Amino acid sequence: MERQELLRTIEKALSEVLERPVGGLMEETALFDELQLTSIAVLGMLMSVEEATGISVDPEGLDIDHLRTLGSFADYVEAAIRAEEGAS
Template sequence: MTERHVVLRAIEEALAEVLEREVRDLPEDTGLFDDLRLDSSSVLELLLLVEESTGAVVDPENLDIDHLRTVRSFADYVAGLLHEGEAVT
């Protein structure tokens, strides 16, 4: 399994917990706010869960709203953090 697949799986598992429903095979262009209707507290929960499962450390200073637009942009952001030297599970 590639690093990106690990990240996507972690995001899906975190979204399932945040949304309290099964989430599978989400298209990467799914909007976190527009399509899934996440709000600020659910995004915070998502971030914490993904950090915990991947070992990535999100720096709030470097986090931009564009990193959270879609599943793809969030996965790219987390994969980039991991590529920069953060641990992968």
């Protein structure tokens, strides 16, 4: 999955869980501070991203640093995709 496609996938997931349009975000967009993401919304976003990408995320293994910005979460998802591809 290309980076831009992944960012669009995450934006779509954010729009769904926040129940409002979210678009044109920058990689530096702070998920909690700027978008007011809640812990419940994080779980919804994770499930949506898992479904769209085919990865499996263990919320217990997710660090707050992975969720600071759109870019840091995209980095985490890309690493999870590579790990699952390598395990196949």
